[in-house]
Amino acid sequence: MAGSGGSLSRSGLRGREAELEELQTLIASVARTGSGALTLIRGEPGIGKSTLLAEAAARAGAAGFSVGLGKADELHHIVPLSSLAACILHGDQPLLSGDAFADLARNHDQRIWLVERLAEAIEARAGSVPVLIALDDVQWADPLSRFALKQLPTRLRTSPVLWMLTGRQEPAGPAEEVVAAATGELPAVTVPLGPLSGAAIGQLADDTLGAAVDERVRDLLDGAGGNPFLAVEMLAGLRTAGASGEPVHPGLVVGVRGRLGSLQPSTLRFLQMGAVLGRRFGFPEAAALCGQPPTTLIAALEEAVRAGLLDDDGDHLVFRHDLLRQAVYVDIPPSARKALHREAAKHLVSAGHQPIDTVPHILKGALPGDEEAVTLLRRAADDVLPVTPGLAADLMTRALELVPPARPLNFVVGEQAIVCLTRAGRNREALSTGDRLLAFRPPLEAFSRLQAALGGTLWNMDLVDELRRRAETALAVGGAAPEVGARLAALRALALSRGHDLVAAREAGENTLRDAIAIGDREAHVLALFGLGEIALNAGENAIALERFTALSAVDSAFLPEEIVAYQHLDDFESSERLLQAAGNAGSPRQAMLLWAQAQHHLGLGRLDDAEADFVTMERLEEDVQVPVQQLNSRVIRSQIALLRGDREAARQHLTAALERLVIKPNPGNTAAVRFLEAVLAEDEGDIGLAIDKIRQVQEKGPFMRWRLLRTWVDSAIRVALRGADQGLAEDLAAQAQAHAERNPAVPTATGIAAQALGLVNKDLAMLERSVALLKASPRPLVRAAASADLGQALLAAGRKGEAAAALTHAHATFAESGAHAAATRVQRDLGGAEAAGRRSATRQRPVQGWDALTASEKKIARLVAEGHTNRSAADLLVVSPHTVNTHLTSAFRKLSVNSRVQLANLVMALRDD
The missing domain is CATH 1.25.40 (Serine Threonine Protein Phosphatase 5, Tetratricopeptide repeat)
Known part of the structure; x- marks a missing residue:
């Protein structure tokens, strides 16, 4: 921490040897292991966090790190990504150029997309050198930077990226949120800074005043309470007093007042205007608040710098410490502060600043009825809505408070507030806001x-x-x-x-x-x-649905996921894959829904491992943005995947999660989906009566659910009905499948399943053979395998064992290839009855650890990463989302017990050598 004069270069590090050693160890660990880590330096204002962070950053730079060092600012904590921008754009080798960053923010307006692009830039740099991203005063980070900080350390945990933050002691503040998000995913260390010892404070005195420090001074320093900043300010004040002969009372504010008291009135006013603008401010803006031309305040600026209160970095003026700014700020009368903030907002607007730059001042200075402030809040909300809808909702809520209820403007502002609240997922608040406005009889x-x-x-x-x-x-x-x-x-x-x-x-x-x-x-x-x-x-009219959704995505590309899924319903997985690839290259504004479409694509093609990874990733992204849309349906499908694999425990866990989500969104569709899952699980556990009851409940939840829910699962429901001797239910389900086929005559899956349903209900062998023949044109292997298994069982019952063995062998191989081990095992039992032991292959479950525990996709990604690919380049090669690559990679790291890409590369190379 620098002082106002003298040699204080080491003063901020006195008594911090142990903490500095801990940070040095962490720096060395990241460089050595090639894996990520996060540390939070926490303590009260003035305790030395900033100085320790700066020293750690310097040591990381000396150790070969690419260093990005930034500081969040109290009055600039709203501008989206402004806090992280300081880390990414500054330094000897910025992670992104200013133009690239501006282009990123201008052309793509979704949080998840932005964070992924930032991750790619950091990952690319970390591929050649370890990276340190250090952010001071994270408690003032803007909402989008806080969102990114909760995602990026985990996303980049397999790369040598060290995140170093400082924050104040707040039990549930932004710093704690970031640490909590990283805990359990990568090493996360909190370094608390307590008061300095008396010996360390004595060293500070020696640094400032020389070795001849008398007992009076040492007694005075006891008032600093071990806070190095307070001690340094007292010492600086003592030195000033020694020159002027004025006494200095203990305590920071008194000490600063003593220093301010020696300043010219114009300098003091200039500092107060600067304190209103923030810790970092522009000279012209401060002059404008003073009501004077900048040229007349040069002397005031020079005096403030000489007094050690301000630093001049060439572009802005900066209070040397937040506490200095606060000490100046609190001496401004509260009513004057409010008026000055409002005046500051006006000057910023006239100088051409963006509306969002004025918001902190409006929030502190606007009074009810201030329509100009309302206009600025509305414009700012529009600007930030795509990336930080929660902030936009907060701004519009405040704007609504500033408009008297009786004015027509109240309804205009209220309409915008409802939209912002809804986009932020705050639906109940939006509804109550709307109803409150409607009560005024507009x-x-x-x-x-x-x-x-x-x-x-x-x-x-x-x-x-x-x-x-x-x-x-x-x-x-x-x-x-x-x-x-x-x-x-x-x-x-x-x-x-x-x-x-x-x-x-x-x-x-x-x-x-x-x-x-x-x-x-x-x-x-x-x-x-x-x-x-x-x-x-x-x-159930899939061709018409595709026509509508294709037209919709042409008007609004955000609805591309709906078009992709519509192609899948028509068995056109080639078009589905083409659009998925195009969306991945262009970036989708609805990343979670795009992952839903990708998961459905993989599920339809029988790639259970890939589908599971997509669903897991989609759920995580929805949780990140706190807008759950497909959480329940994802859990229902993951439960069915678990049953296909033979993992009943996981299936039950997913049902429990689905039931929890059903409480939140108990609509007919969600209710029917959960009831059908309960039927599947009950049948698996042998409770046929309960399974039939649940299927009947599904049938009663509305005709539209028949087409959406049982499109490819109706054969399972029919088998349950037949096992329970409920012929009427089985026939109803078969009629449903037939009606769906009539609506979709060009869809092989629909016509094949309809034939399969009739064959099951009527015990019609010829119809089952027709089903298998029709489904040869279907791209859905699990559907084909189920039909072949039904045919094999029917042939077996008819005594045609040779043909039965062929059908069952095909079903077994298809199930096993998709990873549906439980389904393959059931078919294998029927193969025994067909006396085809010699033609069987054992169904082997994957181990849980080691290379053989990896899925096919995890092995592909592991090999690509070992060759030096980033998540993005691997995703492009495999035609999946980088988010899904990250999910696969995380699973592979866990199964292989490795923590970095370097360790993974070494393991893959060792396997090749073997």
């Missing part, structure tokens, strides 16, 4: 706009009956602008997609689409196409 146009804004909220909350009721009410009362009327009509059609009369829903959707196109309203257009796509899916 004009008809405002009433319609608020109800339209609440449409997305109600859809997210699965309150489709309430959505339909509100949309119909708003349409009935009239007074809406044409575009708002079109949106309300589209929301009504979307709500009808969950009802029984899908013919009426389709008619409503098509009328709405025509109106939206005629009016030219993009939002209504998107809503209408999405509703029509949902209606087609719920009616």
Whole structure:
């Protein structure tokens, strides 16, 4: 920590030898092992965190690290990614150029995408040298930087990246959140800084005043309480007092006041204006707040620098320590502070700064009725909504508080607040905000706009009956602008997609689409196409669903995942893969939903390991952004995958997780999905009565669920019904499969499963043979294997053992290749009955540790990483998401008991040598 004069180069390190040694050990460990680590230096203000961080960064640089060192700022803690930008853009070899960073932030506006691109840049640098990313005062990091800090250390744990943060002692602050996210995933060390010993404080005195420090001074330093910054300031004040003959009272604020008291009034005013602007501020902005031309304040600036209060880095002025700024700031009367902050916001706007730069001052200085402040908050919320919707929601909530309820502006601001709250996943808050505004009886146009804004909220909350009721009410009362009327009509059609009369829903959707196109309203257009796509899916009309979703993704690329899944429903996995690859290269604004589509792609092609990894990754990303959409359905499918593998314990665990999520979102679709899973598990455990009861519950949850849930699982349900001698249920399910095939005559999976269902229900061997023949054109191996197994059992019962053995052998091989070991084992038992032991191959479960424990995808990725590929380049080669590569790689590291890419490369090379 530098002082106002004298040799204080080591003062901040006095008494910190043990902590510095701990950081030195961590630096050496990351360099030696090639794996990541995180450390938090924690302590009260002035305790020496910044100086220790700077010394550690210097030592890391001397050890060959690429170092990025930055500092978060109290009054700039809102600008998205501003805190991490300081670490990434500064230093001798910045991780990203300023232009590259600006392009990144300008062209792609989603949190997950941004973090992944940052990870790629850091990973690429770490491929040649170890990297240190050090951020001071993380408690003031902006929301997007905090989000990134909770993701990046874990994402980069297999690379030599050391994260070093400093933060104040806060039990549940941002620093603790970052550490908690890393704990258990990589070494995470907290280094607490306590008060310095009396001996260390004495050394500080010697550094400043020389060896002849009398007892009076040492007694005075006891008032610092072991805080090095307070001690240094007292010592600097003593030295100033020695020159002027003025006494100095113990304590920082008093000490600083003593130093300020010797300054010219113009210098003191200049410092106060700077303190309002923040620890780091521009000279012209401070001059503007002073109401003077900058040229007249040069003398004041020079005096402030000479006094050791400010540093001048050439671009900005910086208070030498946060505590100095705070000491100056608290001497400004509170009412004056508020007015100055509001004035600061005005000057920043006039100087061309972005609205988000003015927000900290508006939050401190705006008063109710300040419409200019409301306008700036609204513009800032628009700017940050794509990357930090939570911040946008906070800004709009504050804007709404500034508008008196009786003013028309209240409804305009409220509409925007509802949208932001909904985007942030704060649906209940959005609904209560909307209802509170509606209670003021707004004009008809405002009433319609608020109800339209609440449409997305109600859809997210699965309150489709309430959505339909509100949309119909708003349409009935009239007074809406044409575009708002079109949106309300589209929301009504979307709500009808969950009802029984899908013919009426389709008619409503098509009328709405025509109106939206005629009016030219993009939002209504998107809503209408999405509703029509949902209606087609719920009616089992897959070709029409594809047509709607293709048109939708052309209007809004965010809906590409829906188009991809629609292709899969038509058995067109080539188009699905093409679009997945294109989306991976371009970057999707809905990364979690894209992973859902990718998981469905792998599941359909029988790649259970890859599908499982995609579902795991998708769940993690949804948890990261706190917007759960497919969490429950993912757990249902993962449970079914576990049963196919023979892992009943995991299947039960996934059911438990699905039930927990059902409590949160108990809509008919989620309820039916969980009930069907319960049926599958009950059948696996031998409780046929319970299984049949659960399947009946699924059938009662609405006709649309029949097409969505049992599209490829209806054969399992029929087998349960037949085992329980419930012929009526079996026939109902077979009729359902037949109806689905009639709706999709060009889809081999649909027509093949319909034939399989009839063959099972009627014990019709010829129909089962037809099913197998039809399914030869299906790209879904698990569906083909199930049909072959059914045929083999029927042939076996008919005494045609040779043909049965052929069918069962094919089923066994297909199940085993997909990793469906339990299903393969069941077929193997039937093969024994077919007397085909000589043609059988044992179904071997993978071990849990070692190279043989890795899945095929994990082995591919391990080899690619060992060859030097990054997550991105490996993902491009394998046509998967980098997020999925990370999931596979994490699993491989765990199974191989390695912690870094270097160790992995050594292991892979050793295997090749063998």
